[in-house]
Amino acid sequence: MSKVITLLNRKGGCSKTSTAFSLAVELSKKANTICIDLDDQANLTSWAGITELKYEFADFLLDKCDIKEVIQPTKVPNLYILPTAAREGDLRNYADLRAKDEPFRLYKLTQELGKIFEYIIFDTSPAWGSLEKASCLASDEIITPLKLDKFSSDGLETLKTNFDKLKVQYDDCHGISENGRPYLNKLVLSEYNASYALSNQLVEAYKPLEATGYKLFIIPQDQAFKKAQQMSIPVQAYSGTKAETLKVIEALADSVAN
Secondary structure (H helix, E strand, O other): OOEEEEEOOOOOOOOHHHHHHHHHHHHHOOOOEEEEEEOOOOHHHHHOOOOOOOOOHHHHHOOOOOHHHOOEEOOOOOEEEEOOOOOOOOHHHHHHHOHHHOOOHHHHHHHHHOOOOOEEEEEEOOOOOHHHHHHHHOOOEEEEEEEOOOOHHHHHHHHHHHHHHHHHHOOOOOOOOOOOOOEEEEEEEEEEOOOOHHHHHHHHHHHHHHHHOOEEEEEEOOOHHHHHHHHOOOHHHOOOOOHHHHHHHHHHHHHHHO
């Protein structure tokens, strides 16, 4: 049985794509994994080194091709991608015109992909529209990356409120449960700097959430993410990545897999 994960946050610049790609790479060490670029900025597609597209993911959603024609291998063994075109792509058109009427389109897709891939990762845009909601409805769990700043906790509260309303709305549909799947209980806190008092204070502010069932994964400030993006390689393949960064990514992947 496959595991479907969505990386979700309504704010941009919170390391969502960095977490999605790094997690997908780590999970691909365990089994066949596919990441799906649901952001029309196409940063995940770019980072994966996909430069030529005959079809993008939106072509499948708009019934222009079969899903098998969209899947592309990456340079990482066992890791594949459903790519998105950055500039003139149709993903946002689908989101605006059809996604609202097809809330379980992505769920049905993951049922098919699950015959081939053990892990399916959605990287979403910084929004809460029909496409982002559909990815949540397709998922077993939601992982929320947060940048360590004073505004992130407010964003988390808003996201959780919207997410809970979605689960109530679709309770008992395709395995959705108001008190069950999909679960939102993993937070990735990025850009942690132990030498900054404010950074430590912000981490401590999240600690009480652990008593309510949340798991916190704290990633240090690490220029390796930017370097790896520029080189179109995973941080796992970049020689200058901090050991603590790799340790946290591995722990996140193990938590997802178990």
